[in-house]
Amino acid sequence: MYNILIVDDEPLICRGLASLLNASGLNIEHIYTAHNGYEALDYLRMENIDLLVTDIQMGSMSGIELMQQAKIIKPWVQVIIISAHETFQYAQLAIRLGAKDYLIKPLNSEQFLGSVRHVLLHMDRPVRDQDQLMSDLQEHFHMAVPNQKRTELMNRLLAENTENRESIVSELSLLHNVSFAGPYYAIVKIRLDLASGGRHVTDKDGILLQYAVLNIANELLDREWDHQAFYSTEQEVSIVIQWDETRYGDSSVDKINQLEMIGRSLHFNIHKFLGFQCVVGISHILKGHAFLGELSKQANKAMLWHREHKDHHVFYYGDFKWGVLSEEEPTDEEMAAQNNLIVERASEYIHQNYAQKGLTLNEVAQKNHVSPNYLSYLFKKNTGFNLWEYVIKLRMEESKRLIQNSDLRRYEIAERVGYESPEHFSKIFKKYFGISPSEMKK
Structure with missing residues (x-):
């Protein structure tokens, strides 16, 4: 069963869409409605939201901004955008960020339900039995082996000491129709952990x-990303992602956050469909294909941190402070001190700003110069609290104090603890304490 969140600053539209969905016969468990981006977050x-349906223009936070924040929190959430404006730029950006549809108001009921139906029916369930998994893979993947010469050239291009990179780029372009116009590049690497599936896996x-990992990567990235995915070593797939000047210059999208969304989506879908864990390493973004060897090394180094963090699977190179001159790994003591400092500073920032309307994980991470993904992991590991649970805890404790x-x-009180809507504040309060603010006052 699916959970759907509808977001629109017009309550009548929220009620109308919820009513349509309730009468649709779809396998829906719960429909939530919110009237601005902050409530939606x-x-x-x-909640375990499967589908987000959001208006694109909603006062202090647009649907595009909400979608970006939603994808940071849960990259696998499916999104349908609705808008009163048929603006190509909005539609293009929404699709680039992963929206499944862009519908124009006034909504046609059948068109809306058709779009929701299509999204939900394509949210495939994972294969549970491994023998069934291998049988399905053999049936669906006919092993059209990737061009070996292309794979060899791609790996030579990523080798650290390659001297004839220009000639390799030319050969890939002329003989294999692979363009490296860039000029901005990043590398994502995926290493499959075959020991995590709970059974022996043959070489075959x-x-x-x-091959299935390669297909999942291409399926996720093909529509909106200029990328090349290929085998790099046994059980490893490399992806080169590139941006031209125009797309890289679009400041409305944080590129590192997007790369982390890709990494988390890859990990989620590989585990969901194949039943195996994987480790994902993400490089910096650098300009010029001369740096592809350096970017490859960075992605490899990022994956090394899985040895220290067995319960974490997506690693961005920039989150780890290497030696300034030697680029050596810090000692365990240095790493623990660094992580403790990150959590301490994040906690301090949250204590100072928890009552701020619109506080986001992204903002807290930026203040600490780490990615939202890594900050969330560290905060939970060090404090036992999910970061946003901690924000809500502070807000609820302060609101309880003010009530009493x-x-x-x-x-x-809602205003003082960071909520725009008294009604939304009351919902959060009752969920947290089990009674309403008025009942507590009595």
Whole structure:
């Protein structure tokens, strides 16, 4: 069963769409409604949302901004955008960020339900039995082996000490129709952990699984990303992602966050469909294909951190502080001190700003110069709290104090602890304490 979140600043539209969905016969467990982006983010953080349906223009946070934040929290959430404006730029950006559809108001009921139906029916369930998995892979993947010469050239291009990189780029372009116009590049590497599936995997099955990983990567990236995916070593797939000047210059999208979304989506889908864990390493972004060897080395180094963090699977090179001159790994003591400092500073920032409307994980991460993904992991590991659960805990404790020790009205308390809507504040309060603010006051 599916959970759907509808977001629109017009309550009548929320109620109308919810009513349509309730009468649709779709396998829906719960429909949540929110009237601005900040309310929607609370639902995304606290509930298991499968599909987000959001208006694109909603006051202080647009649907595009909400979608970006949603994808940071849960990259696998499916999104349908609705808009009163048939603007190509908005539609293009929404699709680039992974929206499944872009619908124009006034909505046609059948068109809307058809779009939701299409998204939900394509949210495939994972294969549970491994023998069935291998049988399905053999049936669906006919092992059209990737061009070996192309694969060899791609790996030579990523080798650290390659001297004739220009000639390799030319050969790939002329003989294999692979363009490296760039000029901006990043590398994502995926290493499949065959020991995590709980059974022995034959060499033949290993090759089949690597091919499946390559297909999952291409399926996720083909529509909106200029990329090349290929085998790099046994059980490993490399992806070169490139941007031209125009797309890289688009400041409305944080490129590192996008790369992390890709990494987390790859990990999620590989585990979901194949039943195996994988480790994903993500490089910096550099300008010029002369740096592809350096980017490859960075992605490899990022994956090394899985040895220290067995319960984490997506690693961005920039999150780890290497030696300034030697680029040596820090010692365990240095790493622990660095991680403790990140969590300490994040906690301090949250304590100072938890009542700020619109506080986001992205903002806290930026203040600490780490990615949202790594900050979330470290915060949970060091404190036992999910980062946003901690924000809500501080907000609820302060609101309880104000209810018990002041004569402030509900809307005033909501305002003081960071909520725009008194109604939304009451919902969060009741979910947290089990009683409403008025019941606590009594």
